[in-house]
Every structure is written in C-alpha cells, then in structure tokens.
Amino acid sequence: MAGKQFKRTLKRAIDLETMLTISSDALMGMSKDEYQVVRRLATRARLDRRPRYVCGLCGHAVYAPREGRTGQPYWKHHPGAPEDCSWWTGMPSGVDAVSGRQFDGAQESPLHAKIKNIVGELLTADRRTKPESVVIDEYLITEGGRRRPDVRAVYDGVPVVVEVQLATTQIPIIIQREDFYDSEAYRLLWLTWNFEPPAANGRLLSSFEDIFYSHNKNLFSMDNQTVQLSRQRNEVILRAFWVRENLWQSKLVGLHELNWLSSGRAFAVAPKPHWHEDFLARWRAATGEHGTPRPERGTLLAELADKLSLIDVDDRTLEEADIDSLINCLLSLLDGHPVGSRQKNLVEVLNTFLNVERRYRFARLVRRFSELAERKEILETKSVQRKLEVALNEKQDDPESLTGRIALALFPEAFASRQKKSPSS
Structure with a gap:
C-alpha cells in the first residue's frame, strides 16, 4: 500500500456487544481516553479470536488503527472481508496483516451470526412461537433438497424461516432460497440490520432491491430499538420500510401483524396500486349484474378518456362505442365468472356479447384475450365458434384503435407477451 493513503470509506461499524453503531465521524471525534477503550477492546477481541466491531455494511470484522500522517483513527476491514463491499478498505499491511489472518475463511460475518442468534432468542420468547420449534443454523432436509436457514420456527401455527441479509447476497441465491421455501410451504422473511434508506435520488444496493421486490416493495430491519422493544414485550418487533410518493417511510410492526403473499413472503404496507389496477x-365495485350504472359509469369512463389523453372523446363517446360492455366482457374472462351480466357462465357471456352487431369489431380482441386469460376451452364450444365466425367477417379494431389503446391500458399484464407472438394470432 506504499504511496497510497487509506480513505475513510468505511462509514460505520457496529459493536457486537452493545449492537450500537459507531460512525467514522464519531470515531474521529472521540477523546483519547474513549479511543483507547475502543482500541483495546478491538485488540483484545482479535487476541481472543472473536470480533468485537464489524462493518455496518458487509458485517465483517473491522478494527480502528490510526492513520500515520494525521494520527486520526479510522475503521478498517480485517482480511477476509468481501472486496465487493462498497466500503472495502483494502488489505492491511505489516503486523496488521499477520495478526488479521485469524479472520480468514469465515463462512459468515460475525454480525450475521450475532443477528440470527438475537432473532432466535426473540422468537423463543414470543408466545406465538410453538415451544421448542426454534432452530438456528441447522439444515432443513426434504425430498426437494436441503437448505440451512439462519433461523426457523413454527410461528402462529405456520412454519417460518428468517434469512439475515446484509449486503452481499446475490440474486441467484435469493431466488433459489425463495423457491425452495415456497415449495416446502415455509413462509420466508428476509431481515437486515439497521437499514438506512438511500438519500434522495439514490438507489438501493442490488441485493436489498431484490428482497424489496420479494416483499411486495417492503424491507424489514432490526436495530437496537426493535430488539429492546421485543424483549420488553416478549414479541418480535420489526421496522418496516416502504416508499410512498418517492419518499421512504417506516414504522414499527409486530411479526404477527404482517401480511403474507401467496409466495410466502411478507409485507406490512401494500404499495400504491398502479392506475389501471x-x-x-x-x-x-361499481358493477352489478345489470352492468355498470350511472353516474359511476360516466365518472369512470371520463377518467379513462382523460388518462389516455383521448382528443374529442368523453364518457358519452365511450358509451356509444360500447366500451363499458367491452370492459365487463374482458373482466369476465379475466376473473373466470360473469361481471356486469346476469348470464350463468362465460359461454353465455360471450354469446350474448357477440350477439350485438356493433360489437363484431371486438371479436378478434375478445378471442385473443380469451387465449391470454387461459379460457381457450370457451372458444372451443360450438356456439361461441359460430358467433366468432360471423363477427370476424367484419372489419376488426386493431391495437392502435381506440379499442386497442383502452384494452392495452387497462390490461397490460395480460398483453405483456403480445409482441412475442404472431400479430395474426
């Protein structure tokens, strides 16, 4: 490292005994007496082959040497820390390199190990946890394979796995674990420590972003306060983070209060739905078996026209174009039962819909949507085939038409693969 000066890129360290965070600025601002306490504790921990301070980002062991030129202390990684840690400070030299080798070859960071034991302790104390069901760092072996979750337990009568996520887990590992636990009917909670949202216009680390989307755009973290509250209340308390109006929000939430997706992952606050949803x-909500009545129908169609910036088109124009009937037909196909209709089944819905001549121009769209919604069996019924045969002889609306624009705007997921298929299909 000759000719180079160490930069204070390692912004925060965590004391594993107190779980308090000590920033680089706080370290440099310590009195000589305070710094000597940290220096001696870090040295004693290294001699005892156990870390005392760890990087607040990657969780690997750090110590606090002084910079030769200025005499100022700074946090520095021991050998074995991942070089892809964005706070990585490089390999120590001289005596430091020799004494630091005791941390080489670790399978997990000391912070990771500390957190999973805290989680196990808190789960054990929670009355909703099945007695003696908490298992820390042991293989779960099934016919589908095996994984070694950080912590698992039966919580509220359901098997739950907690995986501690710090900074370096890659997306293939994340997906493999999620798929495995999902296949074994285990709920999965990704948990980090002392999460700090990125600054305005900043972005999450990729590994955090991956689990953010896994948890329905939520992140879950623990910190000193959540641990203290958990111990006081004898229940697991987490801090949930989410984004609203481009600003990060957070709140304290009990593990028992979380909502669970069908995938087995949790969320505390549902993201704001997309406009079309x-x-x-x-x-x-406004539609009954007799259709979508006014004034709700007019209000919604006016909103639709405004959203799509349709020139010289208002709610009356859309009604005259039978767009309300088309929406109800497509919703029926999507939901698997009649919407806005007194018909008994989807075959009757399509037959009735295509019985009106002015709707013939929708036939190709309806047929395509039936396929995308996996309702092909309806298209195979003779009555629907006859209706389609007559209707398809007329000129059809295309994707660039008013009809096509509305269908694509309201049902983007259904048409997501449209471009990959033949335009004539």
Whole structure:
C-alpha cells in the first residue's frame, strides 16, 4: 500500500456487544481516553479470536488503527472481508496483516451470526412461537433438497424461516432460497440490520432491491430499538420500510401483524396500486349484474378518456362505442365468472356479447384475450365458434384503435407477451 493513503470509506461499524453503531465521524471525534477503550477492546477481541466491531455494511470484522500522517483513527476491514463491499478498505499491511489472518475463511460475518442468534432468542420468547420449534443454523432436509436457514420456527401455527441479509447476497441465491421455501410451504422473511434508506435520488444496493421486490416493495430491519422493544414485550418487533410518493417511510410492526403473499413472503404496507389496477377495482365495485350504472359509469369512463389523453372523446363517446360492455366482457374472462351480466357462465357471456352487431369489431380482441386469460376451452364450444365466425367477417379494431389503446391500458399484464407472438394470432 506504499504511496497510497487509506480513505475513510468505511462509514460505520457496529459493536457486537452493545449492537450500537459507531460512525467514522464519531470515531474521529472521540477523546483519547474513549479511543483507547475502543482500541483495546478491538485488540483484545482479535487476541481472543472473536470480533468485537464489524462493518455496518458487509458485517465483517473491522478494527480502528490510526492513520500515520494525521494520527486520526479510522475503521478498517480485517482480511477476509468481501472486496465487493462498497466500503472495502483494502488489505492491511505489516503486523496488521499477520495478526488479521485469524479472520480468514469465515463462512459468515460475525454480525450475521450475532443477528440470527438475537432473532432466535426473540422468537423463543414470543408466545406465538410453538415451544421448542426454534432452530438456528441447522439444515432443513426434504425430498426437494436441503437448505440451512439462519433461523426457523413454527410461528402462529405456520412454519417460518428468517434469512439475515446484509449486503452481499446475490440474486441467484435469493431466488433459489425463495423457491425452495415456497415449495416446502415455509413462509420466508428476509431481515437486515439497521437499514438506512438511500438519500434522495439514490438507489438501493442490488441485493436489498431484490428482497424489496420479494416483499411486495417492503424491507424489514432490526436495530437496537426493535430488539429492546421485543424483549420488553416478549414479541418480535420489526421496522418496516416502504416508499410512498418517492419518499421512504417506516414504522414499527409486530411479526404477527404482517401480511403474507401467496409466495410466502411478507409485507406490512401494500404499495400504491398502479392506475389501471385501481381503476379496475373501482369499476368492479361499481358493477352489478345489470352492468355498470350511472353516474359511476360516466365518472369512470371520463377518467379513462382523460388518462389516455383521448382528443374529442368523453364518457358519452365511450358509451356509444360500447366500451363499458367491452370492459365487463374482458373482466369476465379475466376473473373466470360473469361481471356486469346476469348470464350463468362465460359461454353465455360471450354469446350474448357477440350477439350485438356493433360489437363484431371486438371479436378478434375478445378471442385473443380469451387465449391470454387461459379460457381457450370457451372458444372451443360450438356456439361461441359460430358467433366468432360471423363477427370476424367484419372489419376488426386493431391495437392502435381506440379499442386497442383502452384494452392495452387497462390490461397490460395480460398483453405483456403480445409482441412475442404472431400479430395474426
């Protein structure tokens, strides 16, 4: 490292005994007496072959030498820390390199090990946890394979796995674990420590972003306060993070209060739905077996015209174009039962819909949507085939038409693979 000066890129360290965070600025601001306490504790821990301070980002062991030129202390990684840690400070030299080799070859960071034991302790104390069901760092072996979760337990009568995520887990590992636990009917909670949201216009580390999306755009973290509250209340308390209006929000939440996705991952606060999802939810709520009545129908169609910036098109124009009937037909196919109709089944819905001549131009769209919604069996019924045969002889609306634009705007997921398929299909 000759000719180079160490930079204070390692911003925060965590004291594994107190779980308190000590920033680089706080370290440099310590009195000589305070610094000597840290220096001696770090040295004693190294001699005892156990870390005392760890990097607040990657969780690997650090110590606090002084910089030769200025005499100022700074946090520095021991050997074995991952070089892809964005706070990595390089390999120590001289005596430091020799004494630091005791940390080489570790399978997990000391912070990671500390956190999973804390989680196990808190789960054990929670009355919702099945007695003696908490298992820390042992293989779960099934017919589908094996994994070694950080912590697992039966919580509220359901098997739950907690995986501690610090900074370096890659997306293939994340997906493999999620798929395995999902296949074994285990709920999975990714948990980090002392999470700090990125600054405005900043982005998450990729590994955090991956689990953010796994948890329905939530992140879960623990810190000193959540641990203290958990111990006081004898229940697991987490800090949930989410984004609203481009700003990070957070709140304390009990493990028992979480919502669980069908994938087996949790969320505390549902993300704001996309416009089309919210629109269709309000359309469904306003629709009965006789269709979508006014004034709700007019209000929603006016919103649709405004959202799509349709020039010289208002709610009356869309009604005259039978767009409300088309929306109900497509929703019926998507939901698997009649929407806005007194018909008994989807075959009757399509037959009735295509019985009106002015709707013939929708036939190709309806047929395509039936396939995308996996309702092909309806298309195979003779009555529907006859209706389609007649309707398809007329000129059809295309994706660039008013009809096509509306269908694509309201049902983007259904048409996501449209470009990959033949335009004539």
